Amino acid sequence: MSNAKGPDHSRRKERSRQVILSAARSLVAEQAYDKVTVEAIAARAGVGKQTIYRRWPSRSAVVFAAVLALSEGADGxxxxxxxxxxxxxxxxxxxxxxxxxxxxxxxxxxxxxxxxxxxxxxxxxxxxxxxxxxxxxxxxxxxxxxxxxxxxxxxxxxxxxxxxxxxxxxxxxxxxxxxxxxxxxxxxxxxxxxxxxxxxxx
Amino acid sequence: MSNAKGPDHSRRKERSRQVILSAARSLVAEQAYDKVTVEAIAARAGVGKQTIYRRWPSRSAVVFAAVLALSEGADGxxxxxxxxxxxxxxxxxxxxxxxxxxxxxxxxxxxxxxxxxxxxxxxxxxxxxxxxxxxxxxxxxxxxxxxxxxxxxxxxxxxxxxxxxxxxxxxxxxxxxxxxxxxxxxxxxxxxxxxxxxxxxx
Amino acid sequence: MSNAKGPDHSRRKERSRQVILSAARSLVAEQAYDKVTVEAIAARAGVGKQTIYRRWPSRSAVVFAAVLALSEGADGxxxxxxxxxxxxxxxxxxxxxxxxxxxxxxxxxxxxxxxxxxxxxxxxxxxxxxxxxxxxxxxxxxxxxxxxxxxxxxxxxxxxxxxxxxxxxxxxxxxxxxxxxxxxxxxxxxxxxxxxxxxxxx
Amino acid sequence: MSNAKGPDHSRRKERSRQVILSAARSLVAEQAYDKVTVEAIAARAGVGKQTIYRRWPSRSAVVFAAVLALSEGADGxxxxxxxxxxxxxxxxxxxxxxxxxxxxxxxxxxxxxxxxxxxxxxxxxxxxxxxxxxxxxxxxxxxxxxxxxxxxxxxxxxxxxxxxxxxxxxxxxxxxxxxxxxxxxxxxxxxxxxxxxxxxxx
DNA sequence: GGGTAAGCGAGACGGTACGTCGTGTCTTCGC
DNA sequence: GCGAAGACACGACGTACCGTCTCGCTTACCC
The missing domain is CATH 1.10.357.10 (Tetracycline Repressor, domain 2)
Incomplete structure (x- = not known):
């Protein structure tokens, strides 16, 4: 029972992170860019705005992270x-x-x-x-x-x-x-x- | 003798047009682009917002026209x-x-x-x-x-x-x-x- | 020797006056009062806004005059x-x-x-x-x-x-x-x- | 302990409500009525316009509520x-x-x-x-x-x-x-x- | 009957306020 | 006890009218 707190938290965090990035990605892919608002991303992700602002400072950063995540996991x-x-x-x-x-x-x-x-x-x-x-x-x-x-x-x-x-x-x-x-x-x-x-x- | 049609009228319109474009240009040159709002352009130009919207459909169009105007008058x-x-x-x-x-x-x-x-x-x-x-x-x-x-x-x-x-x-x-x-x-x-x-x- | 100044002018003035008041009356009678704007009256009357402002200082005054005109001509x-x-x-x-x-x-x-x-x-x-x-x-x-x-x-x-x-x-x-x-x-x-x-x- | 349902939430809402109505009241009492705009009320109340529009559909409704609030609390x-x-x-x-x-x-x-x-x-x-x-x-x-x-x-x-x-x-x-x-x-x-x-x- | 000036329609103009939307922060409640 | 839900102050959006200001055009008077 070393850390009952850590693992679930991380998993939870990671999960909402993926949901947000995936929502951002799908919005960017299907709409004009000025309709891709933080509120729209939060709504699509089923997440509060604060959960986004907790992790990224601006829409730009979220979108960037969303695109970045696409190419991650890809090894050399x-x-x-x-x-x-x-x-x-x-x-x-x-x-x-x-x-x-x-x-x-x-x-x-x-x-x-x-x-x-x-x-x-x-x-x-x-x-x-x-x-x-x-x-x-x-x-x-x-x-x-x-x-x-x-x-x-x-x-x-x-x-x-x-x-x-x-x-x-x-x-x-x-x-x-x-x-x-x-x-x-x-x-x-x-x-x-x-x-x-x-x-x-x- | 250039053109019989509406000399003073045109001059008036042309003047406000130039004031707006010049205001847009100076704002774009000196500030972050997301501070270049239609309201800011109107304020700097000493012009009502409607006078801008009468001519251009969006901020993009104004800014574009402002840049475009820079290169006009330049002959071949x-x-x-x-x-x-x-x-x-x-x-x-x-x-x-x-x-x-x-x-x-x-x-x-x-x-x-x-x-x-x-x-x-x-x-x-x-x-x-x-x-x-x-x-x-x-x-x-x-x-x-x-x-x-x-x-x-x-x-x-x-x-x-x-x-x-x-x-x-x-x-x-x-x-x-x-x-x-x-x-x-x-x-x-x-x-x-x-x-x-x-x-x-x- | 009624008046040396513009006998037919008066007739012209009088006519536009009537057109305006009648337009005001019909607008007031058929719409919510906050839709009865000076511009709407001018448009309905087929008249420039200035022609209204030349005679009355405000919408209130026009509407009032319009109603007043209804009861004029009525003798004792x-x-x-x-x-x-x-x-x-x-x-x-x-x-x-x-x-x-x-x-x-x-x-x-x-x-x-x-x-x-x-x-x-x-x-x-x-x-x-x-x-x-x-x-x-x-x-x-x-x-x-x-x-x-x-x-x-x-x-x-x-x-x-x-x-x-x-x-x-x-x-x-x-x-x-x-x-x-x-x-x-x-x-x-x-x-x-x-x-x-x-x-x-x- | 008075009521289990939203005690602090209500208090917050109620407070901004009172601030708005009081601002409306004071504006109406001291100025010509056509200067009593929603923006003026919001400014005086130190509140965003949206906070007013969230609760009332129009200026009329706000002003009415402001007057109404005066007589509330008065018992039989x-x-x-x-x-x-x-x-x-x-x-x-x-x-x-x-x-x-x-x-x-x-x-x-x-x-x-x-x-x-x-x-x-x-x-x-x-x-x-x-x-x-x-x-x-x-x-x-x-x-x-x-x-x-x-x-x-x-x-x-x-x-x-x-x-x-x-x-x-x-x-x-x-x-x-x-x-x-x-x-x-x-x-x-x-x-x-x-x-x-x-x-x-x- | 041609010149002229007043009045007109039209509508652009600088403004103010509208009612809406999105921002980034802050609070509350429910799971 | 964290997070969705969303209220909040703020500020820009694009629109509607305000009352003022030209702009040519029409019209009706004058010589």
Whole structure:
């Protein structure tokens, strides 16, 4: 009877936490973002507002945590990129998949909400980079490093820059709705990136 | 003699319009965006709320119009890029200047507000592309076409793609505060772009 | 040589005046009083707001004028009470008719609006007494004086008081919706009044 | 221990209720009625507007409740009329006191506001009759019944009618500002009423 | 019969208050 | 004894009218 108090509390807390985050997620996925209020989340979660404010300081933080929770549980393995030895086709596979993801309306709304919050809150942006962006970027950079070793990529290339050149155009086009995110477009980005950072020319 | 129709009437309307947009602009530049309320704009402009709602349907629209008005009056000339004949140095000049602009806190806030609105409103995004982005992009593409003719750029390059590869990384790094926007970074983007889309190799 | 200034102007003015008052009257008669706004009157009259404000200082004044205009044109004759020589039956006739008038919803609304305004505006109340109440009261007092001469009423009775005792209960019961205004009730008031102010007892 | 149901909850609610009604009362007593806005009441009470709208549907209802609250707590005793055995002098005492009350500017404003509301809202009028007018009328009728038993009043008289004949003239004169409410006027109303409804003649 | 000025309809304007909604805090009650 | 439920002070929302202020247009008078 070491601690009768602890375990149930934690379990209870954890449970309401999950309910709230899941409610936030579903609201963000299905509605315009300005309808996603703390009151709406509390109502959907069947929870008092105070239970939300006890844990997070603002709507932004809840929504951020909700999105963050999505990618948690995913271990290093699961975010690893394919490595067939052929960088170009591996990247095209990944870029096409990424482009396709953006087409899902729920994912689109979720990501726009996330971007809205981090664009206007430096602290959240830092947390985003640390907890969400970095792990993904590291996985991608691992694949690039493998390509460098295989002589398929300039060994002096700044991998962060490579990632930006590869992904940022897709991101920007999506954010500003600047055009369709077709497989051809995904391929073109990979081609351009490989021309820019491919093996040093003779 | 310009137009017989309602000269003083128009002048009156135009004046209040300018006062409102200017008030919106100054508020956006100096405060957190969620303090930029319609009431605050009306108060700063010395105007009734209804006078704002008569013209624009929402805060988003006012703010957007305020930013838009900044770039109006600028004719084709004024947005033309330098053309010394040396594409690389011309682009580096422009990219460094762009990177520097983002460092201005007022401009930063203005642009974040703008991006927040257009990310969440497809109609506004379309207007943004049409009225703000396109004219600038056309000016840039004019410079690139000139480079193509001079044999400094692949004649088959998709110029929209070139622009995205050049600018999107800068934009993304700024939006997500992913790192400092140094001159070296600006140069690196130009270098990468030119490697990707430079003259066709032999 | 009526007046050198704008003979037809007056006609124009007079016409719009009538249109406004009639619009006010019809609005008051058909809607809840708080929907009778100056804008609504102007719209119904097909008139600019300024045309109303040029003539009257407030909604109260317009409504008051509208009601007042109803009773204008009525000469002394037309408001004279019947005089058959039998005071009791003459008064009962009049009181029953008055009670019946209150039952008309349009008249009811009109009179409630009027009472609302004069209860809250001493100047309007004075004008009401002078222009609306007094002429009617004088007509009634004329009938009472005739009754005094005929020995049907105490020659020393204060006729203003007599009128109040006769009418005020009806007015109050109507204003506070204190009960039905039946013919029997009208008769009872006449009976009570005649008992109070009938011919002096021996 | 008085009642198990919501003791502290009720106390909190009750407190804000009292603060609001008291603020409403003081505003009505000291200002023109159209300055008595819901916002003004909320501000004076140090309360959010919503707290008012949670309890009452409109300004009318608040003001009415404020006036109503004045007379609550008054038990049957406290509204009983004097009964010295002499109806005439008892009534004159009461009527003179009533006339005097109307002279107090605060009371005047309060009562005009109340009458404005009940004249334009049948539901409020019904509540007024039930909660305010009736208890007072019952107290008065009790005195009249005592007079009937003492042979000072016609035993067949309709007491509601007696009250109207007695009070309505005073009320009307006050509402329309038809003249001064002097003690002599109060006496004259009592005299007239007693002549109308005094003991049956031989 | 053409010029002119007063009066008009229309409605924008700076304001005030409306009644509603969401915020973040605080209190109460029920499980 | 914690948490749902929701009241609370606050502040912005978007709307309705207020009373004032142009704006052209109409109209009816004057020469």
């Amino acid at each position: 393995q699961s975010v690893a990129l394919p490595d067939t030895g052929d960088l170009e086709s591996d990247l095209k596979l990944v870029m096409r998949a990424t482009a396709e993801e953006f087409a899902d309306p729920s994912f689109d709304r979720l990501l726009r909400a996330l971007n809205t919050e981090i664009a206007n809150d430096a602290a959240l942006a830092a947390e985003y980079r640390e907890k969400l962006a970095r792990p993904l970027d590291e996985a991608k950079k691992a694949r690039l490093r493998s390509a460098q070793e295989a002589g398929q990529l300039d060994p002096d290339a700044d991998l962060d820059l490579v990632l930006e050149v590869l992904y940022a155009p897709l991101f920007q086009r999506w954010l500003h709705r600047g055009g369709p995110l077709t497989p051809a477009y995904a391929d073109a980005l990979v081609d351009a990136t490989l021309r820019a950072f491919g093996p040093a020319r003779p | 000339q004024s947005v033309a890029l330098p053309d010394t004949g040396d594409l690389e140095s011309d682009l580096k000049l422009v990219m460094r200047a762009t990177a520097e602009e983002f460092a201005d806190p007022s401009f930063d806030r203005l642009l974040r507000a703008l991006n927040t609105e257009i990310a969440n409103d497809a109609a506004l995004a379309a207007e943004y592309r049409e009225k703000l982005a396109r004219p600038l992009d056309e000016a840039k593409k004019a410079r690139l076409r000139s480079a193509q003719e001079a044999g400094q750029l692949d004649p088959d390059a998709d110029l929209d793609l070139v622009l995205e590869v050049l600018y999107a990384p800068l934009f993304q790094r700024w939006l997500h505060r992913g790192g400092p926007l140094t001159p070296a970074y600006a140069d690196a983007l130009v270098d990468a772009t030119l490697r990707a889309f430079g003259p066709a190799r032999p | 004759q037309s408001v004279a009470l019947p005089d058959t020589g039998d005071l009791e039956s003459d008064l009962k006739l009049v009181m029953r008719a008055t009670a019946e008038e209150f039952a008309d919803p349009s008249f009811d609304r009109l009179l409630r609006a009027l009472n609302t305004e004069i209860a809250n505006d001493a100047a309007l109340a004075a004008e009401y007494r002078e222009k609306l109440a007094r002429p009617l009261d004088e007509a009634k007092k004329a009938r009472l004086r005739s009754a005094q001469e005929a020995g049907q009423l105490d020659p020393d009775a204060d006729l203003d008081l007599v009128l109040e005792v006769l009418y005020a209960p009806l007015f109050q019961r109507w204003l506070h919706r204190g009960g039905p205004l039946t013919p029997a009730y009208a008769d009872a008031l006449v009976d009570a009044t005649l008992r109070a102010f009938g011919p002096a007892r021996p | 005793q406290s509204v009983a009329l004097p009964d010295t055995g002499d109806l005439e002098s008892d009534l004159k005492l009461v009527m003179r006191a009533t006339a005097e009350e109307f002279a107090d500017p605060s009371f005047d404003r309060l009562l005009r506001a109340l009458n404005t509301e009940i004249a334009n809202d049948a539901a409020l009028a019904a509540e007024y009759r039930e909660k305010l007018a009736r208890p007072l009328d019952e107290a008065k009728k009790a005195r009249l019944r005592s007079a009937q038993e003492a042979g000072q009043l016609d035993p067949d008289a309709d007491l509601d009618l007696v009250l109207e004949v007695l009070y309505a003239p005073l009320f009307q004169r006050w509402l329309h500002r038809g003249g001064p409410l002097t003690p002599a006027y109060a006496d004259a109303l009592v005299d007239a009423t007693l002549r109308a409804f005094g003991p049956a003649r031989p």
